[in-house]
Amino acid sequence: MITTTDLTKVYRSRGREVTALDGVDLHVREGEVYGVVGRSGAGKSTLIRCVNLLERPSSGTVTVAGQDLTALAGRGQRANAALRQARSRIGMVFQHFNLLSSRTVRDNIELPLEILGVSGKERTRKALELLDLVGLSAQAKAYPAQLSGGQKQRVGIARALAGDPKVLLSDEATSALDPETTRSILQLLRDLNRQLGLTVLLITHEMDVVKTICDSAALMKGGRVVESGTVSELLATPGSELAAELFPVGGEPSGPDRTVVDVTFHGEAATQPVISQLSRTYNIDISILGAAMDTVAGKQVGRMRIELPGRFEENVVPIGFLREQGLQVEVAAVADAVDSDGLQEAAGLAKDGAQ
Amino acid sequence: MSWSEMQPLLSDACLDTLFMVLWSTVWTVVVGLPLGVLLVLTGRGGLLQNVLVNKVIGAVVNIGRSIPFIILMVVLIPFTRFVVGTSIGPSAAVVALAVGGIPFFARLVETAVREVDHGLIEAVQSMGGGTWTLVLKVLLPQALPSIVAGLTTTVIALIGYSAIAGAIGAGGLGNLAIVYGYQRFETGLMVVTVIVLIVIVTLVQLIGDLVARRLAPRGTSRAQTPVRIRLPWSARTAQEATIAKP
Ligand SMILES: Nc1ncnc2c1ncn2[C@@H]1O[C@H](COP(=O)(O)OP(=O)(O)OP(=O)(O)O)[C@@H](O)[C@H]1O
Numbered sequence: 001m002i003t004t005t006d007l008t009k010v011y012r013s014r015g016r017e018v019t020a021l022d023g024v025d026l027h028v029r030e031g032e033v034y035g036v037v038g039r040s041g042a043g044k045s046t047l048i049r050c051v052n053l054l055e056r057p058s059s060g061t062v063t064v065a066g067q068d069l070t071a072l073a074g075r076g077q078r079a080n081a082a083l084r085q086a087r088s089r090i091g092m093v094f095q096h097f098n099l100l101s102s103r104t105v106r107d108n109i110e111l112p113l114e115i116l117g118v119s120g121k122e123r124t125r126k127a128l129e130l131l132d133l134v135g136l137s138a139q140a141k142a143y144p145a146q147l148s149g150g151q152k153q154r155v156g157i158a159r160a161l162a163g164d165p166k167v168l169l170s171d172e173a174t175s176a177l178d179p180e181t182t183r184s185i186l187q188l189l190r191d192l193n194r195q196l197g198l199t200v201l202l203i204t205h206e207m208d209v210v211k212t213i214c215d216s217a218a219l220m221k222g223g224r225v226v227e228s229g230t231v232s233e234l235l236a237t238p239g240s241e242l243a244a245e246l247f248p249v250g251g252e253p254s255g256p257d258r259t260v261v262d263v264t265f266h267g268e269a270a271t272q273p274v275i276s277q278l279s280r281t282y283n284i285d286i287s288i289l290g291a292a293m294d295t296v297a298g299k300q301v302g303r304m305r306i307e308l309p310g311r312f313e314e315n316v317v318p319i320g321f322l323r324e325q326g327l328q329v330e331v332a333a334v335a336d337a338v339d340s341d342g343l344q345e346a347a348g349l350a351k352d353g354a355q
Numbered sequence: 356m357s358w359s360e361m362q363p364l365l366s367d368a369c370l371d372t373l374f375m376v377l378w379s380t381v382w383t384v385v386v387g388l389p390l391g392v393l394l395v396l397t398g399r400g401g402l403l404q405n406v407l408v409n410k411v412i413g414a415v416v417n418i419g420r421s422i423p424f425i426i427l428m429v430v431l432i433p434f435t436r437f438v439v440g441t442s443i444g445p446s447a448a449v450v451a452l453a454v455g456g457i458p459f460f461a462r463l464v465e466t467a468v469r470e471v472d473h474g475l476i477e478a479v480q481s482m483g484g485g486t487w488t489l490v491l492k493v494l495l496p497q498a499l500p501s502i503v504a505g506l507t508t509t510v511i512a513l514i515g516y517s518a519i520a521g522a523i524g525a526g527g528l529g530n531l532a533i534v535y536g537y538q539r540f541e542t543g544l545m546v547v548t549v550i551v552l553i554v555i556v557t558l559v560q561l562i563g564d565l566v567a568r569r570l571a572p573r574g575t576s577r578a579q580t581p582v583r584i585r586l587p588w589s590a591r592t593a594q595e596a597t598i599a600k601p
């Protein structure tokens with residue numbers, strides 16, 4: 001639905017150059033919720049603004065719903081009629097809502113329809129219908145300043161949907177909201193995604209947002225997409241940073257001569273009581289050091305850190321059993337007793353050096 | 356001088372002042388408003404960014420604002436004669452007042468329009484809005500309360516200028532105060548004239564504040580503009596204070 005190929009954006013100001021996007025290839029499938037995460041300054045906002053060409057990319061192409069927007073756009077700052085037409089089919093919601101304080105809630109939602117040249121009667125009908133959809137029928141005549149943050153964002157979403165878009169872009173739409181309100185807005189986005197088949201591309205810095213509603217996610221660093229895929233694909237990728245951040249597990253071994261293993265659950269295996277099977281089959285005691293499990297897109301996924309008695313060499317068979325069950329198993333380095341010996345030696349050396 | 360002698364003089368002067376201020380205000384808005392908007396649009400990062408046009412308009416506005424009004428009037432004499440066929444009287448003064456008021460108001464409009472949150476522009480662009488949509492549906496409506504406040508200041512400044520316009524025989528209250536009060540030592544008439552001016556200026560300010568407040572978006576803590584009494588000759592400094600305010 002949204003495809004960017006080799007997208008770059010270089011900002012030039014007073015001789016200084018900032019490469020905000022450095023060859024971004026993104027592919028968002030129709031009907032999915034796609035999350036982009038990354039540190040501040042990673043280029044997330046620049047990327048999403050390039051998708052509807054609010055920001056002109058320096059090079060590369062953007063295709064939305066089969067239409068190459070970069071080819072539509074004329075040169076220079078001003079958007080030509082073809083690009084404006086295409087933009088009206090892409091909804092966008094903003095962190096700070098960006099509602100016109102001079103207009104009532106209903107009139108705010110009518111604005112995109114005015115731009116599209118819809119007649120007055122039809123505009124009103126559509127606006128009221130959208131208000132109903134986002135659960136704000138009672139506030140039609142209120143002004144934005146009289147609404148709470150969550151209500152404002154609902155208006156923002158209703159306004160973005162006025163042009164019957166196929167695609168919704170959201171730049172940190174919940175970052176200015178409290179956790180409770182965030183949940184309700186995310187739920188609304190999820191519902192819209194399901195009911196209207198809306199494709200959603202959202203930017204966030206909260207892993208929870210990705211966990212709650214995203215089908216796929218991408219991690220950006222320094223203007224590049226370093227990881228991307230569906231949530232279960234990411235979980236299945238050994239060493240995936242996104243998976244580790246989505247499902248962070250911690251916990252130290254309880255003593256020497258223990259093997260610490262990180263087990264990732266995704267797909268079918270997640271429905272089996274694997275840990276107790278392991279315990280019974282090999283008659284070993286297993287401690288759970290930490291776990292992060294969740295239901296993502298209706299499937300049980302997550303990671304768990306468990307501790308097995310004995311060194312790694314003694315646990316080769318149980319670990320093999322876990323792998324046979326279709327689980328992804330990584331032996332955590334912290335378990336190695338040699339490591340802690342090494343640390344003590346190093347500490348001793350440092351002391352010697354000080355004397 | 357008795358009140359019955361003063362009255363016809365005062366009512367004539369009032370009508371002249373009203374005539375001058377009204378028409379110069381009309382022209383100031385008609386020309387100054389688009390000019391102010393254009394200053395923002397052609398400015399850096401503006402929707403119609405154009406350095407050359409921006410520099411030219413900016414320079415013209417600055418020159419217009421920096422020339423003292425009395426000199427502006429003299430410089431404009433040939434132009435005034437060309438436009439209204441005469442260089443004396445209230446109609447001639449309207450030309451000079453408008454030329455003085457336009458750059459004054461244009462800068463105030465520019466400041467007001469520049470204050471509009473860039474996020475709103477972006478939001479409307481993302482809906483497919485073009486430059487006209489942005490100006491008519493975002494910039495002007497959002498900036499309207501500030502523009503009205505700027506217009507109030509401009510009208511008060513024009514009342515002040517119109518007193519100076521008396522020097523080219525334009526009549527009006529300012530002229531009355533100078534000719535009778537200063538030159539003929541009719542202190543009584545001068546005091547009355549000044550009182551009338553104070554009342555007019557206060558009324559303009561009150562109405563302006565009221566309208567600006569009515570237009571302020573509902574539900575916000577409306578900008579509490581204290582009602583100030585400004586004397587016509589202090590209009591310029593009052594305006595400068597408004598400009599200096601961030
Ligand atoms: N208009 C601009 N001019 C110059 N540099 C810019 C501009 N906009 C963004 N940048 C730079 O581009 C880089 C990426 O910015 P961007 O806003 O896309 O980051 P982000 O990932 O959205 O960050 P955040 O999470 O803080 O919103 C930053 O280094 C920023 O300084």
Ligand SMILES: [Mg+2]
Binds near residue numbers: 044045046
């Ligand atoms: Mg950002």
